[in-house]
Amino acid sequence: MKFPPGFIWGAATSSYQIEGAAYHGGGGHSIWDMFGRHEGRIINGDTGEWACDHVNRYAEDVVLMADLGLQAYRFSVSWPRVLPAGVGTINQRGLDFYDRLVDALLANNIEPWLTLFHWDFPHELYCRGGWLNRASADWFADFTQIIVARLSDRVTHWCTLNEPQVYIGLGHHQGSHAPGMPMAFGEALRAAHNTLLAHGKAVQVIRAGAHKAPVISASHAGNFFMPAGDNPVDIEAARARNFAIGEKNFFNNSWFSDPMVLGNYPEDGLELFAADMPEIRAGDMATICQPLDYFGANIYWGRYGRATREQDFELVEAERFARTDLDWPVTPEVLYWAPKFYHQRYALPLVVTENGMANADAVTDGMVDDEARIEFMNRYLYEYGRAIADGVPCLGYITWSLLDNFEWAEGYAKRFGIIHVDYPTQQRTLKQSAHWYRAVIADNAVSQYQPARQRMASA
Ligand code: IFM
Numbered sequence: 001m002k003f004p005p006g007f008i009w010g011a012a013t014s015s016y017q018i019e020g021a022a023y024h025g026g027g028g029h030s031i032w033d034m035f036g037r038h039e040g041r042i043i044n045g046d047t048g049e050w051a052c053d054h055v056n057r058y059a060e061d062v063v064l065m066a067d068l069g070l071q072a073y074r075f076s077v078s079w080p081r082v083l084p085a086g087v088g089t090i091n092q093r094g095l096d097f098y099d100r101l102v103d104a105l106l107a108n109n110i111e112p113w114l115t116l117f118h119w120d121f122p123h124e125l126y127c128r129g130g131w132l133n134r135a136s137a138d139w140f141a142d143f144t145q146i147i148v149a150r151l152s153d154r155v156t157h158w159c160t161l162n163e164p165q166v167y168i169g170l171g172h173h174q175g176s177h178a179p180g181m182p183m184a185f186g187e188a189l190r191a192a193h194n195t196l197l198a199h200g201k202a203v204q205v206i207r208a209g210a211h212k213a214p215v216i217s218a219s220h221a222g223n224f225f226m227p228a229g230d231n232p233v234d235i236e237a238a239r240a241r242n243f244a245i246g247e248k249n250f251f252n253n254s255w256f257s258d259p260m261v262l263g264n265y266p267e268d269g270l271e272l273f274a275a276d277m278p279e280i281r282a283g284d285m286a287t288i289c290q291p292l293d294y295f296g297a298n299i300y301w302g303r304y305g306r307a308t309r310e311q312d313f314e315l316v317e318a319e320r321f322a323r324t325d326l327d328w329p330v331t332p333e334v335l336y337w338a339p340k341f342y343h344q345r346y347a348l349p350l351v352v353t354e355n356g357m358a359n360a361d362a363v364t365d366g367m368v369d370d371e372a373r374i375e376f377m378n379r380y381l382y383e384y385g386r387a388i389a390d391g392v393p394c395l396g397y398i399t400w401s402l403l404d405n406f407e408w409a410e411g412y413a414k415r416f417g418i419i420h421v422d423y424p425t426q427q428r429t430l431k432q433s434a435h436w437y438r439a440v441i442a443d444n445a446v447s448q449y450q451p452a453r454q455r456m457a458s459a
Helices: 031-035 054-068 092-107 136-151 164-174 186-210 233-242 257-261 269-272 284-286 336-346 371-391 432-443 452-458
Strands: 007-014 072-076 110-118 157-162 215-220 224-227 294-296 302-307 314-316 350-354 393-402 417-420 427-430
Touching: 007 110, 007 350, 007 432, 054 092, 054 427, 054 432, 072 157, 072 302, 072 393, 092 110, 110 136, 136 350, 157 164, 157 186, 157 224, 164 186, 186 215, 186 257, 186 284, 186 350, 215 257, 215 427, 224 233, 233 302, 233 314, 233 336, 257 284, 302 336, 302 432, 302 452, 336 350, 371 393, 371 432
Parallel strands: 007 072, 007 393, 072 110, 110 157, 157 215, 215 294, 224 302, 294 350, 350 393
Antiparallel strands: 302 314, 417 427
């Protein structure tokens, strides 16, 4: 399966998950630093204090990226590393770090894909109400301005927010992620509205101030649904189910992306959430809905179902699927259906800004045999290729993750990297999947999955 010429191959990380704490480098605390201090919130009491020590080892990590032939590296900027109090005085050491990282990437022909917010919200601003405070949109716009002023002579690819569904849903509603606030639904909706305003204002700041023509998006996640067959009625029911809002939570595929791309909250959500909706001021929806250059989607798995007589969508049993180390089902076809459905709704080209799996990896004789990840990536990419062959405009694939890292409430127990990290020594080891991915990038193609033995026999 050949991918189109110019298709972009990359890998992703995020600041808090790999860098090591911002406060060691003159930065401030993030809500994740504080969350980690509460006993029992993170498995094994892990924190991101040292993580992959990337802030000191970035040069070595960029060499590994270059060795794999990566064309893009998606990383995020830690807001409290740059602005210890979230606003006001800049921590020059923090800003300089990103400057050096960007230079190192470009020197190795790797395009920096910069995410402005991947969950490490400044603790000081959390104490001022965090995303619940409407001023958060302006705080974020001011932070964006600083990053644009310093890096936009070299950075062209911008992502405003990573997975608002998750940091609002888990962080501000369920409370299982930082800041650990099981808020009432109405409060979480208010935080959601403010984070959407922050997105819109950040896009405006980038467009107004970028030295180089910017390519802008946000990265979304949600519960995904697929048809259990190729019956058009099932396909239509699955499509509709993906964008329907039937529950009072944030893990759908329209509450955040409709306002950003279409300029409105979805009608069914407005109806269901009516009693909890925050104030929407005149002009808010226009601020949120700024022109975007592609749709960013973090896609890991989906559920199968079929249409019922009542035109509804009924889930079918999922037991037949293999499961990742996070117990997520392995459902490669989600990379066929999700791009299709997103493109139908939003009419934007698509980039898979995250996809990958947690696997129980270990180094044996200097090698990490993660055949399960090769199979996963191969099968998913093959399906993605089918969507592209069907005419869905897709610009790239960015795997999660470059390195094993701090997997939020799961701590370091779950390994998503194509590069193994031995945390006590900070030794990096390319997993077999990294070698496999290198070949995929070089060929700009994947074949149908064959187990390792067959691959070697036919090589
Ligand atoms: O590690 C996370 C990442 O920070 C956001 N998307 C999903 C990944 C795997 O859970």
